[in-house]
Amino acid sequence: xxxxxxxxxxxxxxxxxxxxxxxxxxxxxxxxxxxxxxxxxxxxxxxxxxxxxxxxxxxxxxxxxxxxxxxxxxxxxxxxxxxxxxxxxxxxxxxxxxxxxxxxxxxxxxxxxxxxxxxxxxxxxxxxxxxxxxxxxxxxxxxxxxxxxxxxxxxxxxxxxxxxxxxxxxxxxxxxxxxxxxxxxxxxxxxxxxxxxxxx
Amino acid sequence: xxxxxxxxxxxxxxxxxxxxxxxxxxxxxxxxxxxxxxxxxxxxxxxxxxxxxxxxxxxxxxxxxxxxxxxxxxxxxxxxxxxxxxxxxxxxxxxxxxxxxxxxxxxxxxxxxxxxxxxxxxxxxxxxxxxxxxxxxxxxxxxxxxxxxxxxxxxxxxxxxxxxxxxxxxxxxxxxxxxxxxxxxxxxxxxxxxxxxxxxxxxxxxxxxxxxxxxxxxx
Numbered sequence: 001x002x003x004x005x006x007x008x009x010x011x012x013x014x015x016x017x018x019x020x021x022x023x024x025x026x027x028x029x030x031x032x033x034x035x036x037x038x039x040x041x042x043x044x045x046x047x048x049x050x051x052x053x054x055x056x057x058x059x060x061x062x063x064x065x066x067x068x069x070x071x072x073x074x075x076x077x078x079x080x081x082x083x084x085x086x087x088x089x090x091x092x093x094x095x096x097x098x099x100x101x102x103x104x105x106x107x108x109x110x111x112x113x114x115x116x117x118x119x120x121x122x123x124x125x126x127x128x129x130x131x132x133x134x135x136x137x138x139x140x141x142x143x144x145x146x147x148x149x150x151x152x153x154x155x156x157x158x159x160x161x162x163x164x165x166x167x168x169x170x171x172x173x174x175x176x177x178x179x180x181x182x183x184x185x186x187x188x189x190x191x192x193x194x195x196x197x198x199x200x
Numbered sequence: 201x202x203x204x205x206x207x208x209x210x211x212x213x214x215x216x217x218x219x220x221x222x223x224x225x226x227x228x229x230x231x232x233x234x235x236x237x238x239x240x241x242x243x244x245x246x247x248x249x250x251x252x253x254x255x256x257x258x259x260x261x262x263x264x265x266x267x268x269x270x271x272x273x274x275x276x277x278x279x280x281x282x283x284x285x286x287x288x289x290x291x292x293x294x295x296x297x298x299x300x301x302x303x304x305x306x307x308x309x310x311x312x313x314x315x316x317x318x319x320x321x322x323x324x325x326x327x328x329x330x331x332x333x334x335x336x337x338x339x340x341x342x343x344x345x346x347x348x349x350x351x352x353x354x355x356x357x358x359x360x361x362x363x364x365x366x367x368x369x370x371x372x373x374x375x376x377x378x379x380x381x382x383x384x385x386x387x388x389x390x391x392x393x394x395x396x397x398x399x400x401x402x403x404x405x406x407x408x409x410x411x412x413x414x415x416x417x418x419x
Contacts, residue, residue: 179256188269195271198293
């Protein structure tokens with residue numbers, strides 16, 4: 001067994017659908033959401049600002065409703081299975097809110113192994129965002145060498161700092177900033193999982 | 201059979217000498233990019249890694265149109281390193297054996313079949329034809345098996361064509377030529393493989409003729 005720790009982006013890496021746009025679609029505000037998401041993935045606006053704007057769009061919706069939609073999102077099941085088998089040294093790093101992804105994390109079995117943004121909820125409504133995760137700050141805490149898997153601009157720093165930094169383009173196109181620093185890029189879930197097994 | 205192999209195709213280099221402005225693996229011979237010629241012959245292989253650097257986006261795009269299950273390995277330092285570095289990067293976390301091919305090479309289809317049936321370490325070579333080749337000295341051992349004993353600029357019975365199958369654990373460190381990674385482990389079995397490497401416009405024209413002649417007339 002290697003000593004590598006595994007860090008995963010959640011959105012479009014573990015999930016087969018993009019979280020916020022999927023929620024927005026169900027609520028009929030898809031176009032506006034997608035525009036912001038695209039800009040964020042490409043890195044033309046900072047993640048924190050874009051995320052807060054996108055949260056604002058969903059603030060009028062009960063938290064339980066968002067949580068349910070996210071809980072039913074389709075997943076890259078083979079990847080989820082691999083994560084489950086290596087749970088003790090796997091972590092999800094996502095900008096998404098703890099109160100929204102709770103059910104989804106339980107489904108993946110990773111509710112304890114997560115670094116995410118946090119929010120304050122009252123009467124099933126989102127009151128305030130408490131913190132937005134800084135992926136760079138999370139990886140700076142790592143002692144052991146790690147493998148990082150992600151697709152977006154906000155994953156580039158953890159992929160660059162990784163012993164093995166993998167851009168996964170199975171759900172959406174890998175961001176240009178990830179291409180410039182990844183050690184590997186892969187587009188097929190089976191190929192990704194087979195490679196991860198060699199790292200485990 | 202417990203034999204496990206990872207195929208590594210190095211396509212990171214710039215191909216300056218050819219003057220076509222494209223990385224050599226994307227050069228088309230009779231309408232088909234060299235990298236696709238490789239992949240067509242490797243259809244049955246499960247674990248294929250393509251090393252990319254210069255024009256990585258274009259190489260990835262062309263490969264993905266053919267098959268989507270390739271693992272792309274980045275050699276970001278392709279400007280200052282050679283194919284040895286690309287091979288070393290791709291040999292990490294690989295199967296027990298790696299088969300290394302250069303992206304700028306055209307291989308005789310019959311010889312590729314021979315390569316894929318081989319389950320031991322070998323070094324590939326062809327009759328000396330290039331203007332400035334790395335050559336290999338060989339000898340026959342007690343069992344009559346031809347072995348490569350040395351690589352050399354000035355002496356040898358065959359020209360090294362960059363094809364080798366080795367244990368991946370031996371290929372993890374290097375930055376120059378691929379044969380420099382192999383040298384410490386000589387002697388290794390020799391395999392004659394008919395190939396055409398595309399370094400110059402002359403090579404390119406020769407390769408086109410070779411394909412047009414159905415890989416005949418290049419003995």
